[in-house]
């Protein structure tokens with residue numbers, strides 16, 4: 001570890017003030033689970049770390065009017081223990097259960113997971129099927145960005161360097177689910193993930209559907225071709241998913257030479273995870289699942 005400075009921001013205003021004054025020199029620290037690795041690897045030399053962990057206004061899970069409000073500093077452990085999230089955003093709740101290990105979950109934050117913008121970030125597909133808004137603040141003002149438009153490339157988002165993610169909002173969506181395929185049942189980095197929002201009519205036919213996938217392209221992706229192929233099918237009819245199996249291939253672009261899985265394996269496993277996530281979303285079944 002070498003050559004970096006450190007400032008403690010005690011309020012939101014102080015934090016955005018530091019970001020404005022330091023410019024590209026600033027580097028926000030939340031749970032530090034990614035930041036510590038970067039520092040160890042010498043990737044943050046000559047930066048000023050701006051610690052935001054003491055800002056209580058960035059924490060919490062609550063209803064604000066008709067919307068669920070989740071602060072950027074809320075930890076994955078808090079999300080995974082929240083009855084409000086379990087009832088109103090089961091996909092996010094399920095993702096929190098299978099995220100890393102308890103120690104990492106106690107530090108890692110949802111805001112850090114967004115800005116890390118890993119293709120396999122576990123909270124990202126759930127937030128995408130709920131069409132969450134990401135709220136950011138800078139010395140220039142505040143704005144809300146739709147999460148589905150926020151990722152611009154591997155590790156890159158539309159959030160500007162002087163902007164702090166403050167919170168997420170989304171409408172309650174009980175019919176969501178999340179599936180993660182890893183190489184083992186815990187501490188698994190995603191081979192592939194799928195989140196689904198699905199509603200069905202009295203006959204069990206899909207009336208509305210949103211799918212988002214992780215670790216199958218350079219960013220998390222919405223699977224619009226799969227969504228179209230799923231509309232109208234009966235969720236408990238195994239054969240009805242066949243059209244989706246082909247369609248979803250156009251939604252993904254797995255990177256070659258991945259150490260965790262081949263392109264072919266990911267292409268085969270994605271539709272299976274989508275099918276399972278859709279069924280569980282439609283049925284309201286939100287127990288944790290990692291498929292080893």
Ligand SMILES: Cc1cc2nc3c(=O)[nH]c(=O)nc-3n(C[C@H](O)[C@H](O)[C@H](O)COP(=O)(O)OP(=O)(O)OC[C@H]3O[C@@H](n4cnc5c(N)ncnc54)[C@H](O)[C@@H]3O)c2cc1C
Nearest residue numbers: 028030031032033034035100109111112113115121122165
């Ligand atoms: C052992 C281990 C296991 C892991 N397992 C998983 C896993 O299973 N699933 C998974 O998705 N990830 C995993 N990760 C990655 C990491 O834990 C997550 O990405 C985590 O959510 C990052 O949150 P953090 O609060 O620690 O972020 P930090 O490390 O503090 O920051 C990460 C990035 O976000 C920026 N940032 C943080 N908060 C804000 C904010 N409010 N506004 C603007 N910028 C901000 C920082 O500047 C930095 O660029 C793992 C990491 C480790 C070390």
